[in-house]
Amino acid sequence: MSIIKKQTGPRMSQIVIHGDTVYLSGQVGDVNTDITTQTKTVLTKIENLLQEAGSSKxxxxxxxxxxxxxxxxxxxxSVWDDWVKDIIPPARACGESKLAHESLLVEITITAAIA
Incomplete structure (x- = not known):
């Protein structure tokens, strides 16, 4: 089974596709914005990456x-609930962690199926 990697840089790929499964790297928002703005930005990035991979939320x-x-x-x-309100939400975990930059407030990783 092939592995496809997209938006690949020296450290990571933003998208990895294996079979009918899509793995996204952790997505973060813009530094120096509030949690609501960062979460909205992250979810928009996720939607765009999923679309590129042939999937969706x-x-x-x-x-x-x-x-x-x-x-x-x-x-x-509040932002997440609005984003998933029209779908059956995925399995989810949420925890507290020190993130890569002091101004980052949220990071989200996603696994999805390709329909």
């Missing part, structure tokens, strides 16, 4: 969400 299998501070959980969930 309707085919999400799982999501892992890392927050810099769990005090942002409700605000992030």
């Amino acid at each position: 309707e085919h999400l299998l799982s999501a892992t969400i890392w927050l810099k501070d769990m005090n942002d959980f409700a605000a992030m969930n």
Whole structure:
């Protein structure tokens, strides 16, 4: 079974496709914006990457969400809930973690099926 990698750089690929499964690297928002803006940006990036891979948010299998501070959980969930309101949501985990840049508040990784 082939492995296809897209948007590949020296450190990682943004998209990896193996069979009928799409794996996205962790997506982050713009530094120095609030949790709501960062979450919206991340979800837009995810939708664009899924489209490039031949999938969509309707085919999400799982999501892992890392927050810099769990005090942002409700605000992030407000954006997330609006994003998944018209689909059956995926399996999901959410935790607190130190992220790659001090101004990053959220990072989301996605696994999805190709329809």
